[in-house]
Amino acid sequence: MELTVQDAVAWIKKSNEKIQANKDYLTDLDQTIGDGDHGINMARGFHETAEKIAGQDYTSYADVLKDTAMTLMSKVGGASGPLFGTAFLKMSQALQGSDAVDHQTLTSGLEEAVNGIKQRGKATEGEKTLLDVWSRMADFFSHETDFAGEKVAEEAKSAMEQTKDMMATKGRAAYFKERSIGHIDPGSASSFYIFEALAEVIEGGT
Amino acid sequence: MKKIINDPNEVVQEMTDGMAAAHPDKLQQLPETTVIARKDAPAANKVGIVSGGGSGHEPAHAGYVGKGMLDAAVPGEVFTSPTPDQIFEAIKAVDGGAGVFLIVKNYTGDVLNFEMAAELAEAEDIKVEKVVVKDDVAVDEVSSRRGIAGTILVHKIAGAKAEQGGSLEEVKAAAEKAVANVRSMGMALTPCTVPAAGKPSFELAENEMEIGIGIHGESGIERKDITSADDIAKELTDKVMSDFDFSDADVAVMVNGLGSTPEMELYIVNKKVQTVLSENGINVYKTFVGEYMTSLEMAGCSVTLLKLDDELKQLLDEPSNALAFHK
Numbered sequence: 001m002e003l004t005v006q007d008a009v010a011w012i013k014k015s016n017e018k019i020q021a022n023k024d025y026l027t028d029l030d031q032t033i034g035d036g037d038h039g040i041n042m043a044r045g046f047h048e049t050a051e052k053i054a055g056q057d058y059t060s061y062a063d064v065l066k067d068t069a070m071t072l073m074s075k076v077g078g079a080s081g082p083l084f085g086t087a088f089l090k091m092s093q094a095l096q097g098s099d100a101v102d103h104q105t106l107t108s109g110l111e112e113a114v115n116g117i118k119q120r121g122k123a124t125e126g127e128k129t130l131l132d133v134w135s136r137m138a139d140f141f142s143h144e145t146d147f148a149g150e151k152v153a154e155e156a157k158s159a160m161e162q163t164k165d166m167m168a169t170k171g172r173a174a175y176f177k178e179r180s181i182g183h184i185d186p187g188s189a190s191s192f193y194i195f196e197a198l199a200e201v202i203e204g205g206t
Numbered sequence: 207m208k209k210i211i212n213d214p215n216e217v218v219q220e221m222t223d224g225m226a227a228a229h230p231d232k233l234q235q236l237p238e239t240t241v242i243a244r245k246d247a248p249a250a251n252k253v254g255i256v257s258g259g260g261s262g263h264e265p266a267h268a269g270y271v272g273k274g275m276l277d278a279a280v281p282g283e284v285f286t287s288p289t290p291d292q293i294f295e296a297i298k299a300v301d302g303g304a305g306v307f308l309i310v311k312n313y314t315g316d317v318l319n320f321e322m323a324a325e326l327a328e329a330e331d332i333k334v335e336k337v338v339v340k341d342d343v344a345v346d347e348v349s350s351r352r353g354i355a356g357t358i359l360v361h362k363i364a365g366a367k368a369e370q371g372g373s374l375e376e377v378k379a380a381a382e383k384a385v386a387n388v389r390s391m392g393m394a395l396t397p398c399t400v401p402a403a404g405k406p407s408f409e410l411a412e413n414e415m416e417i418g419i420g421i422h423g424e425s426g427i428e429r430k431d432i433t434s435a436d437d438i439a440k441e442l443t444d445k446v447m448s449d450f451d452f453s454d455a456d457v458a459v460m461v462n463g464l465g466s467t468p469e470m471e472l473y474i475v476n477k478k479v480q481t482v483l484s485e486n487g488i489n490v491y492k493t494f495v496g497e498y499m500t501s502l503e504m505a506g507c508s509v510t511l512l513k514l515d516d517e518l519k520q521l522l523d524e525p526s527n528a529l530a531f532h533k
Contacts, residue, residue: 079287
């Protein structure tokens with residue numbers, strides 16, 4: 001199976017819908033172990049991104065992700081803007097030149113996204129950040145041979161939930177030390193919605 | 207939520223529009239942005255000083271734009287770092303050929319966005335250096351300490367050095383010296399409400415206070431029963447003194463209000479701070495009492511000490527015509 005340009009557009013559109021629908025939940029998560037702006041920022045950034053993409057006529061998957069990256073970087077703010085922006089930018093670069101995106105290509109795109117997040121955020125796994133979802137998803141994709149929508153969503157959900165028991169050592173939640181344990185990381189929750197959207201696009205395409 | 211606003215999503219733009227309209231003789235707003243810059247920017251052959259961060263800390267940061275302090279301030283959304291494109295616009299606008307110096311508070315978002323902006327500027331051959339302020343001793347781990355009210359004194363030191371004609375390297379050295387010698391600690395009586403969130407960031411009972419609070423409504427390190435101004439002043443000052451060797455030093459003191467604490471209370475706190483310092487043999491060279499780095503309408507205060515040598519004293523004494531730091 002291969003993903004098309006329309007799938008890329010649908011991915012971002014669905015991601016936006018999920019983030020808008022869960023804006024208050026994301027903000028609540030961030031009020032518990034952060035500064036309470038994550039939902040607001042992600043909703044603003046993804047709204048702008050969806051608007052930008054809706055108005056374009058794309059010919060490549062990579063271009064959709066590039067516009068997503070640039071809009072997120074300039075509209076989200078906080079740490080999330082550069083981090084999600086970098087993830088989509090690196091993915092876009094890895095997918096450059098591919099007409100349609102097969103499983104292996106998307107996997108390498110996700111691996112590049114993970115490298116980008118690590119580099120930009122000077123982060124590693126286990127610090128209770130969005131990297132914990134992205135890294136596990138890249139790993140999951142690398143062990144599969146073809147797209148499996150339902151399993152993608154399940155894996156992303158489990159990766160997000162795993163952040164609950166972690167103690168934050170990066171980002172603003174790190175100030176809470178032990179008190180950060182028992183709460184889902186907001187950036188990981190947003191990442192889950194992005195992968196859940198991807199899963200639905202994959203399901204819709206089979 | 208009870209606030210004098212129009213649309214929670216437009217508060218930053220409407221604030222900077224209003225600010226530019228109030229001070230057309232001193233300030234300009236860069237087109238299509240919320241960046242506030244000196245009217246006369248770029249100053250030829252002077253290192254441009256750019257700071258910024260989330261909004262909601264007014265007068266930080268735009269209130270410190272002026273001769274002798276910042277050349278431009280980049281406000282993000284409320285409590286949210288500004289984005290790289292806006293910071294980049296500020297850098298371009300203040301580059302007078304001697305390079306641009308960035309003053310960044312130590313939050314993941316601020317550091318990431320300013321770094322990206324610096325990369326964009328370097329790609330256009332603008333020399334950029336930066337300093338990251340981390341003065342909040344409430345956080346044990348030094349590398350993750352937040353930048354709070356001490357940032358204003360770093361603005362002053364770096365701004366004065368640049369105004370004197372210091373090179374980018376000299377400005378950086380002076381700013382780094384200020385960062386190495388400044389420590390702060392804050393407390394709050396009430397939370398604050400981010401306009402777009404519509405509800406308070408945390409809850410505090412009528413008899414409670416939170417020690418070690420940051421400037422974004424993030425919870426502090428300890429919650430306990432409220433006590434007297436003297437006890438609060440002593441606790442904050444002791445914590446600051448215990449983190450760094452201020453003994454026998456000359457210091458600048460800042461007693462900063464977080465947004466809705468009356469000046470009366472800040473001066474009451476300052477009275478005790480001065481006593482504690484004097485009991486510890488610390489000589490106060492200069493005192494600042496007022497609202498310098500706020501957290502919307504939060505009630506509370508912070509105490510900052512900056513250890514001074516001859517160079518820092520001289521830079522602190524230089525004139526500034528910034529709206530919120532006129533001297």
